Amino acid sequence: QKEVEQDPGPLSVPEGAIVSLNCTYSNSAFQYFMWYRQYSRKGPELLMYTYSSGNKEDGRFTAQVDKSSKYISLFIRDSQPSDSATYLCAMTLVGNEKLTFGTGTRLTIIP
C-alpha cells in the first residue's frame, strides 16, 4: 500500500462547477501538506501549502486538512478551462522536507 493514495481520475466537470480533489495517507507523522498543479510536460507548480489540520483559502482555491482522518482536500470554485491539469497532493514530515506525492488526479474542465 502506498503512503499517499490519490484517485487518478480522469475527472471531467463543466465550467463553473466546484471541483473536489482528495488524498488519503497512512503516515500520521506527516505535518505539512501541499497541492501542486502540473500541466502536460511541465514541472509541478505549487498552489497551496498548509501546516497541520485546518483550512486555507487562496482566491478560488481552498485546502482542507483533517489529520484525525488522514484526509486532505482541495476545492476549486468557479472552475475554468485553464484549470485543466493534473493535481498532485504532497506531504512531508516535520524537519524533513522530502516530499511524498500522490499519483495525481487528471482534471478536465469542459467549456
Add this chain to the structure above:
Amino acid sequence: DTGVSQDPRHKITKRGQNVTFRCDPISEHNRLYWYRQTLGQGPEFLTYFQNEAQLEKSRLLSDRFSAERPKGSFSTLEIQRTEQGDSAMYLCASSLVRSGEQYFGPGTRLTVT
C-alpha cells in the same frame, strides 16, 4: 525571480550511454532536490542537498546515479550506463532551509532507446 531552470529540457540517448543534467535553483535557496517522475505517477524523491552537502539519498538512487552540487549553487545529476527503465522526467526543486515550499523546474525528459 527567474525560478528554477533545468537543462536540457529533453534528452534522447542510447542504452549504455552516460547522461548529465543540470539544475539552477532560485538564487537565494540553499536546499536543492532531485525527483523522478514516470508517466501517470507522482514525482519520487531521489536526493537533496543543503548548500553543497548531500544530506539524503533514496534507495531509488542506484550506484549508476550520482549527484553533485559544487559550491552550493547549481547541481548536476549523472546517470551512467543508462537503461530503458531510466526513461522518465527528472525534476529539480529548490527551497529555503526548513521551508516546506519547494519550487520545481520544468524538468528534463529522458528517453533511453
